[in-house]
Amino acid sequence: MQNLAQLVDILGRQTPTDGSHRCPLPGVKLIRSSSPTMPMPVIYEPTLCLVAQGRKRAMLGNSSYVYDPTSYLIASVDLPVMGSVIEATPDRPYLCLQIDLDMDVLGEMIVRYPPRSSQQPAKAAGLSLNRTTPPLLDAAIRLARLLETPEDIDALAPLAMSEILYRLLSGESGATIRQMAQSDSRLNQIARAIVWIKTHFRDACPIEMAAEIAGMSRSTFHVHFKATTSLSPLEYRTHLRLQEAQRLMVGSGLDAASAGFEVGYASPSQFSRDYSRIFGMPPSKHVAGLKHEPASPSRRSERAAAA
Secondary structure: OOHHHHHHHHEEEEOOOOOOOOEOOOOEEEEEOOOOOOOOEEEEOOEEEEEOOOEEEEOOOOEEEEOOOOEEEEEEEHHHHEEEEEEEOOOEEEEEEEEOHHHHHHHHHHHHHHOOOOOOOOOOOEEEEOOOOHHOOOOOHHHHHHHHHHHHHHHHHHHHHHHHHHHHHHHHOOOHHHHOOOOOOHHHHHHHHHHHHHHOOOOOOHHHHHHHHOOOOOHHHHHHHHHHHOOOOEEEEHHHHHHHHHHHHHOOOHHHHHHHHHHOOHHHHHHHHHHHHHHHOOHHHHHHHHHOOOOOOHHHHHHHHOO
């Protein structure tokens, strides 16, 4: 608990306002929210989310992932989720250290540090929760503390980051982390297909082309894709389309029909049905509520933050 208090103190001083804060540490964001937030669609990229204080929920399909200081979240592939801070107050704000996972560095580390005999093979999981251990927390504190001595970042940040990745490899998340960095793993094959779908989600290309990118048969691809993302390939593409459509309606002022057309829908009625199914109400009503909702700091942070 004393170590956790150190991380809370550092992140609290480095995030004077709510929101997602870039910092001098490469691949690191600091996130703060002083109140709970409404669920908002975000894309989780391969990342480590380490909470120092508060609690957050990520919804992927029908699966719920709640993480707090006792557990960290690993996103192994790009995933469209609904994220919301569920525990935060002005006196005890939600504070999170988000670290991008560098595949090149991980690839080198899995060669240098082979799996331990006690490590069990992991199923390909897009999101996973794991117990936060004292060694991992200590390494995260050393990384965060460098923000107080920025002149040391170039020399010491790579060492602290390597220790964090080592702790992930040697801990409960080790098998998943290894699959992320192995080019021939099922997880990596699905990740390649996800990159293709993200690039072509507006197009009318048959989703089966993603199976070819993954190097799998159509049936095998569907099984492994859903096991990884909790969504079918078509459902995944639909989530990407609807998230982008919502951004266009809220941020660019497009009407529902135009936004639906921009993201690949030929039928306005189909777009409205899909939107209502995912977000719980028709697009025009939902977007009107978002536009007229008070722009509190915590709300702005939820739109900006992925963790």
